[in-house]
Amino acid sequence: MARTSIQRPSEARERLLATASDLFYRDGIHAVGVDRIIAEAGVTRATFYRHFPSKEDLVEAYLGVEDANIRGAFAAAEASGAPPQALVGLVIDGLADDVAQHHTRGCPFINAAAEYPDADSAVRQAVDRHRTWFRSELEAVLSAAGTPDPAAGAAQLVLLRDAAMVGGYLDGWERVRPAFLSAARGAAGLA
Amino acid sequence: MARTSIQRPSEARERLLATASDLFYRDGIHAVGVDRIIAEAGVTRATFYRHFPSKEDLVEAYLGVEDANIRGAFAAAEASGAPPQALVGLVIDGLADDVAQHHTRGCPFINAAAEYPDADSAVRQAVDRHRTWFRSELEAVLSAAGTPDPAAGAAQLVLLRDAAMVGGYLDGWERVRPAFLSAARGAAGLA
């Protein structure tokens, strides 16, 4: 059994985070207990609490993964070298593809916020940070493309993406897709 | 049949439902236990289970109340005798006021759906029924006003209302309001 990889990030920890992310997203946070997470990850209780002081820390790590994924997608799109005008279109299509393929159970942040009413909680703060970053990122993209009112356009795109996530989950993406794409392109000044 | 038709709404039952609705909406469904509901309603456990066979039934009743409230608001608007064209504007303004005043913690149906991943569950079916009714109601209003494509307009208004609910909760209504109103009026063909 050649275990060659240097497990700096601790393979058990990664398995824990991956399975927990899947369970939290699919079944909701409060509905998933520590027992289920450790059983499905094939890890013992002691190992769990070695890596995460409490379940809350695991929840925050889960949102951190989601946040990192989206930032990575934006970074990749920007690194593609596409001109600013085309980048706006790429971003919108990327958001649509993401909803269609990876986020068919709604937005992880919106769903988490539904379960955490306290606006001062760490989870809600993570949600706020994510949304603030997302809005400013969109604003930067629109601004680079020379859109007349980048702030207003970004605000509209945030709204439309929220709607796409919720509508895709509850009504089906095929029903929401055309309205999202036309409205998003309009908000981005793509005619 | 014979049962005496008095059957008054049982004041305890109404208190139970009102208290639970408030708690479910504010703190989430899974986060609110039966203990808290009966304590806050000033009712005993036995009384609770006399009126609701299980907590699930209470959850469904809660969504039923929300559904009835919105249907009532629509019925009132339609009973106002306003001409179809003006009715569209009244409905949009009514939706905005509702988000601003009564639904500052998001949409009860969206939040409930976030906690119920099983699409076949009674809760999700209630959500589906509500959304289907809402869409067709909007379509009827738009149709009566002579809007070119009522189905597409209604679909867009549903999306925009989802976005308004989520955005109002997470970003603050004042931030969402202008984008919602202009987009909604556009979708309804109000220029």
Added chain:
DNA sequence: CCCAAAACAGACAGATCGTTCTATCCTGGA
């Protein structure tokens, strides 16, 4: 080879979950 860190195994605590139960009171209608 040795040792410390990490994972395994699992019992356990204390609380809360939804639900059932028995027993007693209060009230309104026949």
Added chain:
DNA sequence: TCCAGGATAGAACGATCTGTCTGTTTTGGG
């Protein structure tokens, strides 16, 4: 007057929750 049904009061059920604890085994680096 009698009595059924609604409400009160509270014990108790088993299950599950997060989190702690005591050990034992595995593993990798020096």
